[in-house]
Amino acid sequence: MKQEKEKCRTSPHRLCVVPRAASLVNRPAMDDGREKMDEHGASKISRRTFVKAGVATAIAASSWDRVLGANERIGIGMIGYGLVGRIHTRNFKAQPDVNIVGVAETYIPRLEAAAELIGGNVTKYRDFRKMLDNKDIDAVVISTPDHWHALMTMMACAAGKDVYVEKPLTLFVREGRWMINVANRYKRVIQVGVQNRAAPNFQRAREFVQQGKLGQIVAVQDSYYRNLMPGFGNPPDQDPPKELDWDMWLGPAPARAYNPNRGIYHFRWIWDYAGGQMTNLGQHSLDIVQWFTGVSAPKSVYSTGGRFYLKDNMETPDSQDVLIDYPGFTGVCQYREATQGREGLGMGGVVFYGTRGMMTVGRSGYEVFPDRKADPFNTMAAILGGHPAGGPQPVPEPKDQLWTEKKKDASGDGARDYVLHTRDFLECIRSRRQPLADIESAHAVATTCHLANISLKVGRKVAWDAEKEQIIGDPEAAEMLERPYRQPWDRELRSLNIT
Numbered sequence: 001m002k003q004e005k006e007k008c009r010t011s012p013h014r015l016c017v018v019p020r021a022a023s024l025v026n027r028p029a030m031d032d033g034r035e036k037m038d039e040h041g042a043s044k045i046s047r048r049t050f051v052k053a054g055v056a057t058a059i060a061a062s063s064w065d066r067v068l069g070a071n072e073r074i075g076i077g078m079i080g081y082g083l084v085g086r087i088h089t090r091n092f093k094a095q096p097d098v099n100i101v102g103v104a105e106t107y108i109p110r111l112e113a114a115a116e117l118i119g120g121n122v123t124k125y126r127d128f129r130k131m132l133d134n135k136d137i138d139a140v141v142i143s144t145p146d147h148w149h150a151l152m153t154m155m156a157c158a159a160g161k162d163v164y165v166e167k168p169l170t171l172f173v174r175e176g177r178w179m180i181n182v183a184n185r186y187k188r189v190i191q192v193g194v195q196n197r198a199a200p201n202f203q204r205a206r207e208f209v210q211q212g213k214l215g216q217i218v219a220v221q222d223s224y225y226r227n228l229m230p231g232f233g234n235p236p237d238q239d240p241p242k243e244l245d246w247d248m249w250l251g252p253a254p255a256r257a258y259n260p261n262r263g264i265y266h267f268r269w270i271w272d273y274a275g276g277q278m279t280n281l282g283q284h285s286l287d288i289v290q291w292f293t294g295v296s297a298p299k300s301v302y303s304t305g306g307r308f309y310l311k312d313n314m315e316t317p318d319s320q321d322v323l324i325d326y327p328g329f330t331g332v333c334q335y336r337e338a339t340q341g342r343e344g345l346g347m348g349g350v351v352f353y354g355t356r357g358m359m360t361v362g363r364s365g366y367e368v369f370p371d372r373k374a375d376p377f378n379t380m381a382a383i384l385g386g387h388p389a390g391g392p393q394p395v396p397e398p399k400d401q402l403w404t405e406k407k408k409d410a411s412g413d414g415a416r417d418y419v420l421h422t423r424d425f426l427e428c429i430r431s432r433r434q435p436l437a438d439i440e441s442a443h444a445v446a447t448t449c450h451l452a453n454i455s456l457k458v459g460r461k462v463a464w465d466a467e468k469e470q471i472i473g474d475p476e477a478a479e480m481l482e483r484p485y486r487q488p489w490d491r492e493l494r495s496l497n498i499t
Contacts, residue, residue: 073099074429077137077161079128079152081105081114082265084166084193085143089114091422092141098426101136104128107264108243126245128152132159139189139429142166145267146274147253150175151489154496157188164425166193167287168279169439169446174482176443177469178498183439191425191435192442194287196348196363198420201412202288205359205366209292213404214368215355216328217293222285222350223334224277225341228318231310232269235260252485252493261313269314275453276316277335278303282449284348286324287442288361289331292352296444297466300325303456309338322452333452356403365412373401454480 076098078089092098100118104125105111115124125131131140132155139162142152150170153163163183169192170176183190196202208214240246240258247255249263253272256262267273268280290296305320318338324331349362357370380392387393421436428435447469454477455462463472471478485493 073097074426075099075101075134075136075138077101077131077134077140078103078114078118078143079105079131079140080143080145080148080166081110082143085141086114086117087418088141088143088164088422089117091419093118094419095422095426102131102134104131106245106249107241127248129155132156132161137161139163139425143193145249146279147171147267147272148251150179151252151485151492153179153190154182154498155492157182157186157190158496160186160188162189162425162429164191164193164422167442167446168275168283168449169442170450171273171275172481172483173447173450173469176439176446178493178496180439180443181498182496187432189425189428189432189435190439191421191428192437192439193421194284194437194442194445195414195417195421196284196288197291197436198424199363199412199414199417201365201409202361204409205361206292208366208368208407209352209354209359210294214352214357214359215403217352217354219330219332219353220289220293220350221332221334221353222282222289223332223336224281224347224349225334225336225339227340228310228337231312232261232266232314234311234313250486252489254486259313266314269316271315274316275449276320277337278317278320278322278333278452278456279446279449281335281347282322282333282452283442283445285333285350286331286448287437287445288348288350289326290445290448291441293326293329295326295328296441298324298326298331298448298451298464300461300463301448301451301455302461303452304459305335305456317456320452320456322455324448324452363412363414363417365408365410367409368404368407370402370404370406373403450481 074097076092078085078092078100081089081103089100089103093100100120100122102123102125103111103114103118104127105114106126108126111124111126115122123131123134131137140152140156142149142156142163142165144152144166146168149165149168153165156163169179179190209217237257237259240263244258244263246258246263250256256272260266262270262273269276274280301322301324303320303322305317307314307316307318310318317335320333320335322331322333324333347363349360352359352361355371357368359366359368375395375397377392378394378397381387381394424436427433444466447464451462451464451471454471457480458474458477460474460477462474462477464470465472471481484490
């Protein structure tokens, strides 16, 4: 086994998981039941549930203990321990075939909290590059602010690591193609954190749409409203907390003075680090749209909005409307940060409007509302109590006909879906198959989101050539497809030979 391990380490496409008795070739069978949660909020994986989830499809029951051997576990490095990073840390720690080897974090209190949660001999890093040098780490989980996602992923690939990277995939469009090229060059597995793809309820809803039961898709709608009035205030620039490595936190982003509204968590509303709710929630919802319909890119995108109501020093819109011209149908996105309205479908929720009815789909499940099947003349004849002579008149037809079946599935469980997505990634590390949330499709979705924000900034519709990955006839907008990295991270980018 020692020789096998050394051979694995010296391979250009190293995977230090030996022996491969636990290799999994097939996609796991999805379990519709809800997982039990432990005191940390992570799903408990009993032996029975482990087997049911498909984790042991290639393992005899007698091999169970062997899966837990230290040399057979997949070595994982966690990068970032924020709101979502903590969820991933809990879930990866709960997997019997995982050994969390290291954790990297720029903020010391979070680094210590992560190490305490993981326990054992986990190594703590303030600089993720040192983690990438650790040959006991087979894969990394990137849960950092958005502006770090692309460069960290590419550097991890070059270091021989597989990557689970949170959404949104990128900060700007060009990063996506760079990531794909680097991942392909080093033959790395990349799983993107759009966990809805692992959800059995989303998979069943997709099948319903793809079987044509909703008819031809006419339009889709994604909306998310909440009230954050009056905003986050206007704190002055100041020295960063002594526990925070602000320069490392900034990374490839422009050098800026520290401000509480630019740092931990609040990065979401600053253009240097993120794209507001359009890229945050849009990557989830538009992933569902493009995954369900098989459409990979829009023809054009128009967006309007701004930061009108929240009084603070944030930048991204508190009100944004987006019109997406997809081939064959229209997409509408609406995001509000200063009015909540009635309860909607939540994060990742989408409404599909088809010629046979409507479907709402979200993390709690999905529901189909059939349209009534009626003679068009009868529909017109019934307006305002009926037409006088010469207008449309009723014709006989069967009553209570529907264009499609009623259906309701309330089996959704977001916590379970995080675990299933984790399992899919781990199984792809072993089998080398493409994961549920592949990088190519994630790049396509992220591009749609970025085009919306580019349209918002230039104040006009942008047309998109998907084959060339280029904005058509608008040089000002096209310049926004790429941003520079600051030193020394620009040198790291050049060293990857992305062009």
